[in-house]
Amino acid sequence: MAETEIRDMFVIRLRNAYAMENQALGMMRPQLSRLEHYPEVAAKLERHIGETEDQVKRLERILEDMDENYLNLKDTILSFAGPTTVMSHASVDDKVLKDALTDFAFENYEIAAYKSLMTIADAGNFGDAKDALQETLAKEQSMAKWLDDNLPAVTRKFLLMWEGDAPAARPGDPRSAHDGDHA
Numbered sequence: 001m002a003e004t005e006i007r008d009m010f011v012i013r014l015r016n017a018y019a020m021e022n023q024a025l026g027m028m029r030p031q032l033s034r035l036e037h038y039p040e041v042a043a044k045l046e047r048h049i050g051e052t053e054d055q056v057k058r059l060e061r062i063l064e065d066m067d068e069n070y071l072n073l074k075d076t077i078l079s080f081a082g083p084t085t086v087m088s089h090a091s092v093d094d095k096v097l098k099d100a101l102t103d104f105a106f107e108n109y110e111i112a113a114y115k116s117l118m119t120i121a122d123a124g125n126f127g128d129a130k131d132a133l134q135e136t137l138a139k140e141q142s143m144a145k146w147l148d149d150n151l152p153a154v155t156r157k158f159l160l161m162w163e164g165d166a167p168a169a170r171p172g173d174p175r176s177a178h179d180g181d182h183a
């Protein structure tokens with residue numbers, strides 16, 4: 001592959017990553033309001049929102065260094081189609097669990113995206129960009145590991161809260177009177 005082709009591919013993938021991270025922010029920020037009973041998850045999520053904002057800035061810096069006009073990136077944001085598009089969030093009460101699964105999938109998607117970007121950076125000899133991408137990858141891996149480690153605890157907490165509810169107040173429960181609108 002010619003050097004300019006690798007460069008073009010790198011920029012395209014960087015723009016996709018930029019769209020992905022903005023999608024992640026749009027996904028994570030509303031989740032915070034649903035986590036009042038899950039303070040550890042809320043704290044971790046809040047931290048990762050901050051990390052993600054840094055990652056967006058890191059991508060902007062890399063694109064600036066590549067002489068790319070990242071102000072045009074709004075177009076790419078609209079065109080991003082990540083794993084969340086195939087996951088519908090129909091019912092409200094188990095949203096915390098669905099958020100946990102979506103975040104788990106999304107962080108692993110991000111890991112794949114950054115690993116792939118680093119390989120392209122290698123191929124194009126974009127050493128500085130690769131270092132910045134490595135920094136982001138480490139954060140994504142740490143977040144994915146945390147979600148992995150904590151999914152059982154979050155699920156158990158959800159079950160406890162769910163059991164604490166009156167059966168009639170459980171959408172999705174076959175014994176519930178509110179049948180019909182669960183996922």
Ligand SMILES: [Fe+2]
Pocket residue numbers: 024048052107110139140143
């Ligand atoms: Fe992330």
